[in-house]
Amino acid sequence: MGPLLRISRLFIRGVMDLHDVLPLVEAYLEDADLSSVRGWHNNAPFAVSPLAQGEYNMNYLVRQGGAAWVFRVNMGTQINRDDQILYEFRTLKLLETTGVTPRPFYVDDSRQRMEYGLLIMEYLPGQPLDYRRDLAAAARLFARIHTQPVPSEQNHLIYEDRPLSMTFEECARLLPTYMESELADPALRDYLSEVLAWADEARYREVYFVQDPWSCTINTEVNSGNFVADRERGTLHLLDWEKALWGDPSQDLSHFCAPMTTLWKTDYRMTAEDKRHFLDAYREHICDAHWRDTVVDRVRLRDPFNYLRGISWSAMAWVKYQTGEHALRNPDTFIKVSQYLDLAFLRGMFEPYLRPGA
Numbered sequence: 635m636g637p638l639l640r641i642s643r644l645f646i647r648g649v650m651d652l653h654d655v656l657p658l659v660e661a662y663l664e665d666a667d668l669s670s671v672r673g674w675h676n677n678a679p680f681a682v683s684p685l686a687q688g689e690y691n692m693n694y695l696v697r698q699g700g701a702a703w704v705f706r707v708n709m710g711t712q713i714n715r716d717d718q719i720l721y722e723f724r725t726l727k728l729l730e731t732t733g734v735t736p737r738p739f740y741v742d743d744s745r746q747r748m749e750y751g752l753l754i755m756e757y758l759p760g761q762p763l764d765y766r767r768d769l770a771a772a773a774r775l776f777a778r779i780h781t782q783p784v785p786s787e788q789n790h791l792i793y794e795d796r797p798l799s800m801t802f803e804e805c806a807r808l809l810p811t812y813m814e815s816e817l818a819d820p821a822l823r824d825y826l827s828e829v830l831a832w833a834d835e836a837r838y839r840e841v842y843f844v845q846d847p848w849s850c851t852i853n854t855e856v857n858s859g860n861f862v863a864d865r866e867r868g869t870l871h872l873l874d875w876e877k878a879l880w881g882d883p884s885q886d887l888s889h890f891c892a893p894m895t896t897l898w899k900t901d902y903r904m905t906a907e908d909k910r911h912f913l914d915a916y917r918e919h920i921c922d923a924h925w926r927d928t929v930v931d932r933v934r935l936r937d938p939f940n941y942l943r944g945i946s947w948s949a950m951a952w953v954k955y956q957t958g959e960h961a962l963r964n965p966d967t968f969i970k971v972s973q974y975l976d977l978a979f980l981r982g983m984f985e986p987y988l989r990p991g992a
Contacts, residue, residue, distance in 0.1 A: 652684035652692055659694050659705055662748055671739040671754055673701040689951070689967065690718075690876065695757060702759075703739065708751040712877050713792060719743050719751025724790050725875040726755065728851060732782050734775045734871050758871050763861035765902040769912045771870045772861070772890065777919035779872070780850045780883040791851060794881025798840035801939040802833050805946040812949035817956060822977055826949065829984050833942055836987070839935055843882050848925050852881050856890045857898040883925075884932035885940070887916065892937070893983060894944035894974055938987045948974045 660682050668674045680698040682705065687693070690710040696703045711718040719741060726738035740754035763772060794800055809826060812818050853860075853872060860874045879885070889895055891909045896902045904912075913930055920926045948971035953959075955968045973979075 652687050652694070655692055655707055656682060656684065656694070658748055659696075659707065662752070663696065663705070665747070666742075668740060668754070671703065672737075674698060674703070674739075688874070691874075696754070702757040704736070704755050704757050706753040706755065707748070708753070708876075717743055717751075718876060719753050721790065722876045722878075723753055725851065725878040728784050728789060728791075729779065729782060729875070732778050734778050734869075735875065736871060736873060758862045758864070758873070760862040760864040760869075760871075762899060763858040763863055763870070765858065765896055765900065765904065765908075768861075768863055768870060769908065770915045771863070773912055773915035774919055775861075775870050775872060776883070776886055776890070777916055779853070780886070781920065781922075782851060784851055784880075789851075789880060791878060791880035794849075794852070794879045794885070795844075796840055797843045797882055797885065798833075798837040798935070798939050801943050802830075802837050805830060805833065805939075805942050808946040808950040811953050815953045815957075817953055819975070819977075822975060822980070825977060825980060825984075826945070828988065829942055829945075829980070832984075832988050833939060836938070842935060843932070846928070848882055848922075848928075849880055850883055852879050852883060852886045853877070854879055854885055854889065856886055857895045859899045882932060882936075884929065884936045887913065887929065888933045888936035888940045891933070892940050892944060894941070894948070897973075898970060938984065941983045945974060945980065 663680060663682065667676060669676060675698065678698055680696055683695050683697075685693040685695040685704065690708065690712060692707040692709065694705040694707070696705050706719070706722075708719040708722075713721070715721050720743050723738050723741040726735060729735040730737045736756040736758055738753065738755045740752075742748075742752040745751070809830060813823050813826065853875060854877045855874055856872065860872060862871045862873060863869070864871075891904050891912065893903050896904050913933065917926045917929060920929070951967065952971045952975055955971075
């Protein structure tokens with residue numbers, strides 16, 4: 635059985651991991667013309683090792699001599715795009731002069747030699763973001779990205795024209811996987827239905843964003859594991875741009891501060907004071923006075939919708955992990971989403987919105 639057929643069968647059975655696809659990556663690199671990749675020498679020896687596996691991508695570290703790159707294999711999409719890997723590559727090209735995102739070197743979405751989209755980009759060694767020491771650096775990073783000049787009428791990014799409605803509609807698509815499952819907890823199902831109904835009514839508040847737009851490139855997936863801090867060089871980079879949008883910067887800022895984001899890979903939950911310090915640090919690096927003066931209000935409007943988005947995805951993933959519908963499985967992800975599906979945890983986030991002043 636050839637390697638491609640073997641991997642395809644593993645994919646169908648939903649049991650693929652980084653080691654399963656490694657032979658395909660090695661075979662691809664043996665024959666591909668990678669002269670566009672900075673520092674790569676065709677026909678020279680190289681080594682490939684597993685780097686990281688997410689829900690929709692597999693990442694490998696490729697070394698040749700003293701140089702290193704990330705080889706990214708795309709297995710799925712969260713934005714319903716057939717050209718998912720091209721979408722991410724083009725986003726990285728828009729941001730490559732910021733100095734805080736990985737530089738992209740190569741993309742292949744032909745599906746001729748591998749049945750998946752492929753991307754080669756800069757390898758950035760370091761550690762995940764530490765909320766207790768990196769908040770000021772993260773604020774500077776977001777400000778650098780959000781102020782990067784990008785032609786609004788010529789870029790490829792999906793436009794977030796109805797920010798709260800788009801988030802609500804995403805939640806409304808995700809939640810039925812849990813709500814209609816026999817695995818669902820009845821009390822949790824009822825509470826999620828109540829929160830979703832509240833969000834449906836509250837999304838009229840997006841008129842604030844529609845009447846006063848301030849658009850830029852936003853990442854939308856800003857948990858600590860998507861940052862790389864190089865302590866020796868004093869740098870911080872933001873990775874994983876597969877779900878970027880053209881929208882209001884409050885999306886990134888709200889998501890970054892949300893409990894489910896900070897708790898995703900750590901035990902840290904941002905206090906109100908921490909959040910104020912972070913937003914103040916961000917505002918210090920924004921030259922536009924209007925954006926600087928309205929950012930706190932914009933983030934406040936975003937917060938409950940981002941909370942619901944995180945819970946909706948977690949509830950969907952919790953079911954799919956148990957029914958075998960996720961092609962890529964990360965055990966840590968299942969443990970974390972299980973922790974989020976706690977009624978007391980949810981009430982702590984949503985009660986101030988559902989029953990303010992109670």
